Amino acid sequence: MVTSSQGPAAECVNVPLADRSYRIEITSDAVGGFADSIIASLGDVTHVLVIADQAVEQSWANPLAAALESAERGTAGAIRVSQTSVASGETSKSIAEFERLLQWVSAEGGDRRSVIVAVGGGVIGDLAGYVAASYARGIRFVQVPTTLLAMVDSSVGGKTGINLPTAKNMVGAFWQPSLVLVDTSVLSTLPDRSYLSGLAEVIKYGVIDDAEFFDYLESHASDLVARDPKALRHAIARSCQSKASVVGEDERETSGRRAILNYGHTFAHAIESTAGYGTFLHGEAVAIGMQMAAQLAIDLGMCDATLLDRQTKLIVACGLPTTWADADPDAMLPVMMRDKKVAHGKLRFILPTRLGAVDLLGDIDEAAVRDAIVKLKK
């Protein structure tokens, strides 16, 4: 499934979406080489617009912009590079920032052949991707994700967008990137907690789709915690491959298949919300949420207890929490009932049947959900 296309130090994942297919290149110590990849993949590029998170502008966006500007292309001529930065954090996913960036692209002379390159985490990918989807009714864009979560989650799937004051991710477009460029070296400067929280989504792919990958994670957890480049490249590639196969079956979230990516997330959103946003990082809440979901599956007789045992050990080995002492079903249940995955007032969950396989279950008894929450309240 995962093939190496650039020698031993690179992995490459194809996201198969008919005429919108694209490639994810996963390397280490290669930021200079990113310019070559962009030029090779998007042959006729003459104008690149780099939109970077201000936190990585100096370290990652500037060298990439410089390499693009100085690229030797013979008769194809030099590449003109425009560059701007965006404040870190969710508040940048606003209509005001969307408008500012559109006017900036216009002022920089952007046309249908211009290419936007997004350098940052999920916020930058979502925002810059939506600008690319909207300018001139859609121009190409390249993602350079700089957090582990963005590498294994938002770099695949084509969801772009911004927030309304009252609703997260409520405005946007499905717009696939032309290319995704991952360099694991970017992760070396991430704080520990933020880095480790990205591993929760990696573990998720093992549980929902790929038992063999789960085995790999069990035997390489310490490498991953130590940010070993080889282990990271493999884990990122397998995660992207899993997400790509799910998204390939349900690009626009119409068949329901894509819902399996929400394993642990209904609980996680209720944990984040009742703990107060900021108490847990998203990945930490996902780790606890997956524990609650696995417990619920066991209580409902859907899978045996060894799944929860192995999941618990792997989450612990990745330095993530597995329980929550303040879990309160009375506070969490109302939040879960408002979740967009609730249909007609019935709770629905993605629950594992064995490692590598999940089912979507509707109409689950509230008492069973409360029980699962209380069992993880330690």
Next chain:
Amino acid sequence: MVTSSQGPAAECVNVPLADRSYRIEITSDAVGGFADSIIASLGDVTHVLVIADQAVEQSWANPLAAALESAERGTAGAIRVSQTSVASGETSKSIAEFERLLQWVSAEGGDRRSVIVAVGGGVIGDLAGYVAASYARGIRFVQVPTTLLAMVDSSVGGKTGINLPTAKNMVGAFWQPSLVLVDTSVLSTLPDRSYLSGLAEVIKYGVIDDAEFFDYLESHASDLVARDPKALRHAIARSCQSKASVVGEDERETSGRRAILNYGHTFAHAIESTAGYGTFLHGEAVAIGMQMAAQLAIDLGMCDATLLDRQTKLIVACGLPTTWADADPDAMLPVMMRDKKVAHGKLRFILPTRLGAVDLLGDIDEAAVRDAIVKLKK
């Protein structure tokens, strides 16, 4: 090609776009029936958001909203209807109005199954269509065009969008409607000049794509000027059919085929711009622009002079201008050079080879273009 599906007083055009195909229903005196069409075509609709041009809110949006609200659907339950209006005119195609409408849809509890119904001309279709494309990454929308231009032009093609302060239609999406409902009775209240200007685009389809339709227009020009419902239904259906066949071959404007819809428009934009916006209505400038394009084709030996004779007579019969006494090539040429259809500083034109067929010609000599302009300066 055009089939009647609802008895003698209705025509129906299918726009074939794979999984985004949709139907255009063209009737007269049928606004009450529009609610039935919407319910029949979008079976599971429970929430409709009507966005209307304020100029047609009372006369056309209110009755449609009332008919939707009172529709008898048995176990399917009543339809909840939300309604808002937008100020007439191009200035409503702004990011500010886009944001207001998105927040309104959210406040009205819009979800992925909600349906937006746009009642108005091109401005409303473009704006409300872009809101539909963007809310929850895309919800269904129905177009109820209320000008002749919107009926034969923007109702087919899926181009939605808004303006930046510095660039028209620079932000948007390709987003196909689920259904287009045309009632020719809406046209009865249009002022003469505005109504007649819509006929210029109708004539355009005869020249670029459909010689038989051109014959029909010659023999029914007086009926069309008198707004005869039967002639109008036929002319609208044939125009939509022509545009649908072009758009079906080139939905996202990538192959160049869609460019033939710009016949006369490179001249027209230069006429509108140098005359000062507001001097000519768009259709009036298109009429003169088609005359200049036909003249240029004759001068270049691409077609014979009878094409221009017949086109001139038909335009006159439709009450539209064929010449422009103030035409100034020195002022028009620079505008044409900035047109987005110019590639690498070479002028490109859509020029007729005979009635019903056009070619895209690049690298046309500037002197020939000047000559054609001067010949229509009468």
